[in-house]
Amino acid sequence: xxxxxxxxxxxxxxxxxxxxxxxxxxxxxxxxxxxxxxxxxxxxxxxxxxxxxxxxxxxxxxxxxxxxxxxxxxxxxxxxxxxxxxxxxxxxxxxxxxxxxxxxxxxxxxxxxxxxxxxxxxxxxxxxxxxxxxxxxxxxxxxxxxxxxxxxxxxxxxxxxxxxxxxxxxxxxxxxxxxxxxxxxxxxxxxxxxxxxxxxxxxxxxxxxxxxxxxxxxxxxxxxxxxxxxxxxxxxxxxxxxxxxxxxxxxxxxxxxxxxxxxxxxxxxxxxxxxxxxxxxxxxxxxxxxxxxxxxxxxxxxxxxxxxxxxxxxxxxxxxxxxxxxxxxxxxxxxxxxxxxxxxxxxxxxxxxxxxxxxxxxxxxxxxxxxxxxxxxxxxxxxxxxxxxxxxx
Amino acid sequence: xxxxxxxxxxxxxxxxxxxxxxxxxxxxxxxxxxxxxxxxxxxxxxxxxxxxxxxxxxxxxxxxxxxxxxxxxxxxxxxxxxxxxxxxxxxxxx
Numbered sequence: 001x002x003x004x005x006x007x008x009x010x011x012x013x014x015x016x017x018x019x020x021x022x023x024x025x026x027x028x029x030x031x032x033x034x035x036x037x038x039x040x041x042x043x044x045x046x047x048x049x050x051x052x053x054x055x056x057x058x059x060x061x062x063x064x065x066x067x068x069x070x071x072x073x074x075x076x077x078x079x080x081x082x083x084x085x086x087x088x089x090x091x092x093x094x095x096x097x098x099x100x101x102x103x104x105x106x107x108x109x110x111x112x113x114x115x116x117x118x119x120x121x122x123x124x125x126x127x128x129x130x131x132x133x134x135x136x137x138x139x140x141x142x143x144x145x146x147x148x149x150x151x152x153x154x155x156x157x158x159x160x161x162x163x164x165x166x167x168x169x170x171x172x173x174x175x176x177x178x179x180x181x182x183x184x185x186x187x188x189x190x191x192x193x194x195x196x197x198x199x200x201x202x203x204x205x206x207x208x209x210x211x212x213x214x215x216x217x218x219x220x221x222x223x224x225x226x227x228x229x230x231x232x233x234x235x236x237x238x239x240x241x242x243x244x245x246x247x248x249x250x251x252x253x254x255x256x257x258x259x260x261x262x263x264x265x266x267x268x269x270x271x272x273x274x275x276x277x278x279x280x281x282x283x284x285x286x287x288x289x290x291x292x293x294x295x296x297x298x299x300x301x302x303x304x305x306x307x308x309x310x311x312x313x314x315x316x317x318x319x320x321x322x323x324x325x326x327x328x329x330x331x332x333x334x335x336x337x338x339x340x341x342x343x344x345x346x347x348x349x350x351x352x353x354x355x356x357x358x359x360x361x362x363x364x365x366x367x368x369x370x371x372x373x374x375x376x377x378x379x380x381x382x383x384x385x386x387x388x389x390x391x392x393x
Numbered sequence: 394x395x396x397x398x399x400x401x402x403x404x405x406x407x408x409x410x411x412x413x414x415x416x417x418x419x420x421x422x423x424x425x426x427x428x429x430x431x432x433x434x435x436x437x438x439x440x441x442x443x444x445x446x447x448x449x450x451x452x453x454x455x456x457x458x459x460x461x462x463x464x465x466x467x468x469x470x471x472x473x474x475x476x477x478x479x480x481x482x483x484x485x486x487x
Binding site: 016018063064065067068070093095097119120122157158160186187229232 | 408409411413415417418422424425426427428429481
């Protein structure tokens with residue numbers, strides 16, 4: 001039995017894009033410091049796909065076998081056509097998941113989602129205290145989120161809370177779970193921060209200590225023991241503290257396909273950071289070509305691309321060498337073993353990051369929040385590099 | 394997992410879960426928030442009969458008639474119910 005738990009498949013034999021993630025917009029009213037969105041998202045906020053383009057992408061992906069649909073962003077509710085998109089998704093037979101901060105969810109909209117057949121709403125929460133929740137999102141949204149949680153429950157939706165875990169809330173995990181229980185949650189995802197996009201920029205400020213992590217895991221297990229099957233708690237472990245890498249996205253081009261706001265088709269959330277890659281776009285290429293034949297999807301599918309130490313490693317099928325983006329972002333080499341792996345020649349980069357994040361001088365550096373202004377700076381930074389490149393003889 | 398399935402028990406697909414045939418995968422699946430279980434052959438045959446009306450005993454009898462050559466199909470079926478209840482894919486109706 002192949003099981004997709006929390007979006008992670010354990011065994012799938014055919015390559016089908018079971019999961020379609022629609023990142024419908026990068027606009028967001030929140031400014032979370034741990035957001036995995038690209039730091040240069042500002043350049044992807046224009047030129048968003050139209051409703052008709054989204055609907056045709058849903059239809060094509062469904063034909064390829066996609067069945068779980070995530071509608072995410074940014075904040076998807078900033079678009080006013082999500083009602084139309086979910087209703088079409090329902091007709092096509094998707095199990096649809098709206099992944100939201102809750103900002104913009106009104107009685108009228110949730111009613112329309114229910115009528116249109118939206119299956120589930122995943123709400124992000126950040127802490128039990130208003131201070132930390134408002135701090136890390138750089139907004140005043142704590143009370144609003146609690147009201148939205150009640151609204152989701154009252155409309156008969158399963159209550160799924162996603163809590164990104166970092167240094168500022170990890171010691172509250174036990175209380176966060178109690179809050180979730182009080183809100184009537186059916187599922188809670190405690191997602192330890194993975195370091196991409198904005199969270200990589202803020203890594204030293206977000207990274208917990210191993211002791212904090214151990215305590216959080218113990219608190220989670222104690223809670224599970226008490227509550228049992230009534231509420232499912234997923235604890236997504238942070239790979240920096242492991243000695244083998246994660247099987248990122250369950251393998252490149254194996255089960256996940258992401259369509260971004262401007263129509264780029266990606267095998268993972270952060271693939272656009274990789275150098276020398278051209279990604280298909282739904283405006284130009286069909287999804288079938290993107291999935292089955294495009295150079296971007298075939299490049300790291302399977303194990304042929306590997307070099308040593310992965311190529312001859314007897315564990316290579318377990319993790320497929322880890323994450324290509326993480327390897328590139330930390331070492332500059334997209335084809336090397338993920339630095340998390342203790343067999344990787346780059347493991348020292350992880351160990352140094354762990355030490356660095358505990359250095360009081362580094363950890364007290366200010367957090368850079370995910371704002372349009374900060375993103376514009378990153379986009380400008382790109383322009384500088386490109387200008388320098390062209391200036392070369 | 395000790396769920397102690399009785400022949401008189403009646404189950405339905407759990408709230409917020411959906412059971413459907415997937416053409417692209419040629420198999421039955423159970424869908425739930427951000428997750429999916431693919432049901433291989435026999436498991437799909439059992440769960441497609443779970444409708445909130447048929448008892449475990451009814452389903453056993455039906456499958457015994459449909460697959461007379463399968464040895465000890467009853468313990469397979471009860472085992473599958475045990476698993477599905479343990480995973481909270483099913484809820485007890487009676």
